[in-house]
Amino acid sequence: MNDLYQGFLEGLYQMTWLEGIAVFFAVLSVLFQKENNILVYPTGIISTAIYTWLLSREHFKLYADATLNAYYLVMSVYGWVYWAKKRPQEPVVPITSSNGRELITAVLISLGGWGIFYYLLRHFSDSNVPVMDAFVSATACAGMWLLAKRKLENWILLNISNLVAVPLLFYKHLYLTSLLTIFLFIVAVFGYFSWRKEVQQSEITRL
Template structure:
């Protein structure tokens, strides 16, 4: 416990302005996500852009996580455009449950992504945590794809990624980002409950 406290204090002392901005906008992004607010994307773009740079630095060597954040950035642009899109009644695209095809696609993205990330890390990087780094990134990629399509199940996949990421971040002494991830995990639980309630109300109104 003392080591974690000391690490947190050291992290606060060494935290760069960029990391502070990334953490702030990551918190804002997940709060907007819970509220089903399109501002999840511009705030997310700022945070992921900064993390892409920070995590790729040689000191951390979390190359898959850096690539994941680059993917987040691209998907944030796609999601922003998709959420702004109007449906048949000129209303925003609604939150819905994933279809069987979409869930299957999400699983394929996660499994295939894990394998691809792992092979790339083992063969083309000096990562010392290729299995966990690859898994976290692949599952999060899958979750981000469902988020961009405004699917309820995105929260489940993103939280699996968050759950596995926490011990890895502590291992890498990224204490601030680890505590941020714990916060995101908690918010995601409430986000899932809130989105599920919205979906259930929509289903009842059409039953």
């Protein structure tokens, strides 16, 4: 327990101002996501752009995480444009549940991405946790795709990713980022129920 505390203090001491900005905007982004606010994307773009650069540096060598953040960055731009599309009498694209085809696509993204990330990490990096690292990245990619399409089930896949990421980050002594991930997990739970309530209300309105 003392080692964990000391590791946390060391992580806090070593945190750069740039990392602090990335964490700040990551927190803002997930709070905007929970509130179904389009600002989820500009704040997310700032955070993911910083993390993409930081994690790819020689000091960290977290190339898979850097790639994932680059994907987040691209999907954030796509999602921002997609959400902002005007609909008759609707300011943005409405929240809906995923249909069967979309769920199958999300599963395929998760499984296919897991295999691809694992292969790359196993054969082209010095990663000592390729299975878990690949799984976290793949499920997060699938969740981000559903988020961009404003699908309720995005929260489930993102939290599956978060659930596996927490012990992985602790194992790598990334204590601050693991605490951020725990926070994101909790917010995502509330986000799911908030979005589900909106979906249910929308279905009642259509009846």
